[in-house]
Amino acid sequence: MDALLRTLSLPAQILSRVPGLGPLVKVCSTTVGQKILMAISGLSLCGFLVAHLAGNLKLYAGEQSFNDYAHALHSLGPLLAAAEIGLFAMFALHIGLAVSTGALNKVARGKDYFIKETKQGVSILPGGASSWMMVTGLIVLFFLVCHIIDMKLKVGPGVDYTPALNAEKIADNEYQAVKAVLSTPSRAFIYMIGLVALGIHLSHGIRSALQTLGINHKRWNFILHWLCIALAWTLAAGFISLVIWAIGGK
Amino acid sequence: MSNHLLNLNLRVWRQSGPNDGGSFKTYQLSGVSTHMSFLEMLDVLNEQLIAQGEEPVAFDHDCREGICGMCSLMINGQAHGPDNATTTCQLHMRRFNDGDTVTIEPWRASAFPVLRDLVVDRSAFDRIIAAGGFVSVNTGNAPDGNSILVPGVRQEVAMDAAACIGCGACVAACKNASAMLFVSAKVSQLAVLPQGHPERNARVLNMVAQMDKEGFGSCTNTSECEAACPAEVSVSHIARLNREYLRASILAEN
Amino acid sequence: MVRVASDTLNSRVPDGPLQQKWDKHRFDLKLVNPANKRKFTVIVVGTGLAGGSAAASMAELGYNVKAFCFQDSPRRAHSIAAQGGINAAKNYQNDGDSVWRLFYDTLKGGDYRAREANVHRLAQVSTSIIDQCVSQGVPFAREYGGTLANRSFGGAQVSRTFYCRGQTGQQLLLGAYQAMMRQVGTGKVKLFARREMLELIVVDGLARGVVVRNLTTGQLETHTADAVVLCTGGYGNVYYLSTMAKGCNVTAAWRCARKGALFANPCYTQIHPTCIPVSGDYQSKLTLMSESLRNDGRVWVPLAKGDKRSPDQIPDAERDYYLERRYPSFGNLAPRDISSRAAKERCDAGNGVGDSGLAVFLDFRDAIKRDGEDVIRKKYGNLFHMYNKITAEDPYKQPMRIFPAVHYTMGGLWVDYNLMSNVPGLYVLGEANFSDHGANRLGASALMQGLSDGYFVLPYTIGDHLATSKLDKIRDDHPACMQAMQEAQNRINKLIAVQGKRSVDSFHRELGLLLWDKCGMARSRKGLTEAIDRIRGLRDEYWRDVRVLGSGTTLNQSLEKAGRVADFMEFAELLATDALHREESCGGHFREEYQTEEGEAARNDADFSYVGAWEYRGTEQEPVLHKEPLVFENVKPSTRSYK
Known part of the structure; x- marks a missing residue:
């Protein structure tokens, strides 16, 4: 565990040598700073999800409309690549911090309790969504890898991409590709699980990120709490609806 | 409120010093009044242990009115026991039932090393x-x-x-x-x-x-x-x- | 051992008009120049209000401070449990308060058994305490507009008590603790937690250090310094059941007494009227319900003896609001000693309530009807919560049951105006000294005294001793250090070697019950004589039959308790002896032989207007009484009346 922590602290050590970055690295390397980075990266990824869902809802508008959108996106060229790199960096940061703070937290507990119970009453998941962040995060990560293989690389094993092929036998009909992937039973299953995990992850993550950024006020907490949960499950439900749509439309 | 007497099974963490590995030990305690505080129950246990020639259980406590912050104890997996807004010294045995097994552990954190039994630094x-x-x-x-x-x-x-x-x-x-x-x-x-x-x-x-x-x-x-x-x-x-x-x-x- | 030469003690109270004494004295005191302060080291034992504030203030001045406490953190000191508030003569309420009135109330409240000059100084610096604490961030209650709020308190007719909900002691202590921790951060204060003082080191007649036991490792440690400041609180736990924290003890003070420091007025013990009654023989401590509750609660018992009806079934006409009846002008706000005795009187007469008949009602029905439950909850919510936790009864619905309990001890080591004991270099602050409260302490005055001593008195007076004494460097292997260390070690060995059959607690309970019966709220010659006899017997039995398991070289809580109870066994005899010798009733000391026809205390100014300071001459020998006459130049002692 200590070796892991040492390895994970390497980037910070290297960055701190870069002139002018010292204070930034210092404030980011405390447990509070790390959680703030975690929150910022998490909320950024959430922003991506909102945009992604908004785009994907074009599926409901029909083949032409969706493909136009996809085409417009692809024609951004280097901008898209830059955005994707940024997105990847956010993921890497978010996951890296999750692993490093998780390891640190294990060390902080030391010997574990023989019995540990919550005092927060009953919740649907034992211990509440916050106790499942690592598990749901890993499920989402697995789902994400599948998703990239299926949709971006279009080499998902067991997926029949035939309807999406153009004259040169390249799968460039994105609308048909999405339908092909989502209507593959194994994929529908993985995506459903992944998206439910995403919902759980966000149902704690969004509010938690806001709290980490200091957003908490007695007057607004109640409404904020429910807005965050609503956003989390709206995102998850939006994506899930597409899977159901694809299965139904087969 | 009427007084009842409980028989309890206490599973208590015993550790002779900071470098000892420590382990649970089980004790039977009978005739525990429901009016007792949790720490008074431990006092009774300690009196019983002393009578038997066994060293009493070390635990931190001082004011016994919930303000000094010295008492601790993880009771059945809950810090200061099952009640909210309560310290262990204010927890009363009326919260327990006859025949209960009560597991008592010290606070666990690397920053709070155990000094002895239930006492941490x-x-x-x-x-x-x-x-x-x-x-x-x-x-x-x-x-x-x-x-x-x-x-x-x-x-x-x-x-x-x-x-x-x-x-x-x-x-x-x-x-x-x-x-x-x-x-x-x-x-x-x-x-x-x-x-x-x-x-x-x-x-x-x-x-x-x-x-x-x-x-x-x-x-x-x-x-x-x-x-x-x-x-x-x-x-x-x-x-x-x-x-x-x-x-x-x-x-x-x- | 330091021997006291004469029979009368010099209090070193400066001359001049009362109002100018402290100013004049501060000018007369020798100063230590700033560069030299860093050459001196001062030991502070105890980190409550007095110790914490003294350690912080002295470190700020530049002295090196070593601070010791037996708890795991200095923030646990029992000052933290004070609920109600702290007095100060700010007159923010425009209700006629003044330094003189606070002085007068405190002196009168103490039944004219305190030193005028000390009490006046206390009233003078009280205002600075509030300012200091506010600046530290102590969250005193405020009005909506942002000014400081006050409430009234027992024994006073003005509102001069500053408070932080029902946790004033906690907040003031944390203020002092934080000030001290700031100095720990700068390195000026070295903190030694989980250390218990076992011996005072006296070299050439001067207090120069302490022997402490590291409670974690069992090691004995020697610490030397240029002065020793004792802030170790009161001895109320000699009664076993009290509102003190379990760890409170007389050991540090008694060890000093054994080295020659005089112990003054040990019989002045305060029995607080509003505590939760005893519920069983397993009871380990009593819980205080703040006196501030009497601002809104009304105290009563049923008129009929043995009336077992539930309180809401008893109509007003069949209730006896005995405080309002006996003391119409102060009513439920009568001082503590008077309220306690009145409760005892009603219970002795058979009108007590509850299973044991040893309780009276404190009823909020009328206040809730008048102000609404929310207002009452805001004022006393945490106290009501605490009561509910302990008794499982809801004080919003049914009256609290309360009974007096040992709460504070006005007696303590004798000190002069500089707060120095008769052992030069040994200063005693806060509850550990005897100085300011006379025979009875008014509510919200303990916090005031602890902080006054630590923040505003000792920092001035200690310089005089350091500047004028010959203080050669002494090493840990000095014969006096070695001897003190050996004495402490021998005692530990002796306690463990007894290997008897009875636990320490069983002895402590027996001693406590004996004192409560014979030397509690009411005392008599016959009872005290008997008590002294039985204490001696119990002490012999203790050293024959106590069982302390484990060793002296580990964390051993039985051993800690055993040492403290051993000292209580010796001290209890002195307490009873003092009570026996004081043939009058005053404040917390009530002798049945000396009362008026109405059952009020009958003070005897002609024969007993003095401080009784006792010199220890050996456990089996009679202590020697030294007297400090009390001179009242400004206030004529009158019969205290709260009618």
């Missing part, structure tokens, strides 16, 4: 306060009390935070052994009051740095600390600490 908290949990005003420097106006409602927020008794239940209950509730209570109290403003940047940065140095975990906003806190300190103070930290990170002049 919480001096990490003192070092965090020494790092910045104060207002630097030498004796004799103070202006008239009423020259510093603090609106009643602000004052109440400060008092909510200041109510922390420093028992460490937040650390014990947190799945990450994080001390954020403790640290934020002091940061928040002094951030809300005008007296604390001159040092607010240095205070939060130094206290957080010391908290990390002591080896506490990080906050994942689970709010288990708030539920376990005998003084009902709210996690809203953690949010204020985060704000103070962000602010100080950007604006600190050194």
